[in-house]
Amino acid sequence: MHLEIFKELPEDKRAYMELLFRNCTEEVRYYMSLLEIPANQTFIKAGTECTHIFMILSGKVTGVEWPAHDRSYPFKDFGPGDFFGEIECFAGLPCYRISILSATRCRVLTIPAVCYMEWMHMDVDALFMRTQENMHRLITQTAEARKYLFMEGKDRLMVHLIRLFEQRQPQPESLELKKTRQQLAEEIGFSVKTLNRSIQHLEEMGLIQVRKGKVVIPREGFYQMKAHVEHHVNG
Structure with a gap:
């Protein structure tokens, strides 16, 4: 699949993705696929096996926590350019830690987690880019959660x-x-x-x-x- 798939992203995010994927492996190019997801559909379920990395190309999704009392808690919206399943793979976690619900109609790129991690092991530049992005996301979300709490x-x-x-x-x-x-x-x-x-x-x-x-x-x-x-x- 050609990098044309990123053309619908905002300009800054499109440039980031083109740089990130410039040296991706043949396996990633071969096995990645596009999904069209209607609104109000849960396409990642917390606790299920983390088999794929998902990246939002268009539309909005909502992150949903499922605490022990089994009542959902929507905590943040995400959009084009956001990844899901990646942090779990980097952390060695076998299952998705949150559920993701499509708030609008979405186009989503999926990559098998095994292929994605093999690519990250081989491409130091891509690994650095994604580590930097994930650290920024985690720090920002922690600060936002603390601000929200008070x-x-x-x-x-x-x-x-x-x-x-x-x-x-x-x-x-x-x-x-x-x-x-x-x-x-x-x-x-x-x-x-x-x-x-x-x-x-x-x-x-x-x-x-x-x-x-x-x-x-x-x-x-x-x-x-x-x-x-x-x-x-x-x-």
């Missing part, structure tokens, strides 16, 4: 609502969440009492609406929440 309730709710709104493509004029308060609370890591208080706060700020108990995110409210998070939380 956010005020309303800010954590904003971050979650922004993510849900951005998953809808094309973006609607308003988005009514079909989830129950219990489901939302579990996804964010709140008690229902804390969630209700945070919803009331955002409603009073004019950022969201509540209709028959359901949270509604107007597009203007989405923009305002995003500006607030970027300025007061991430700034």
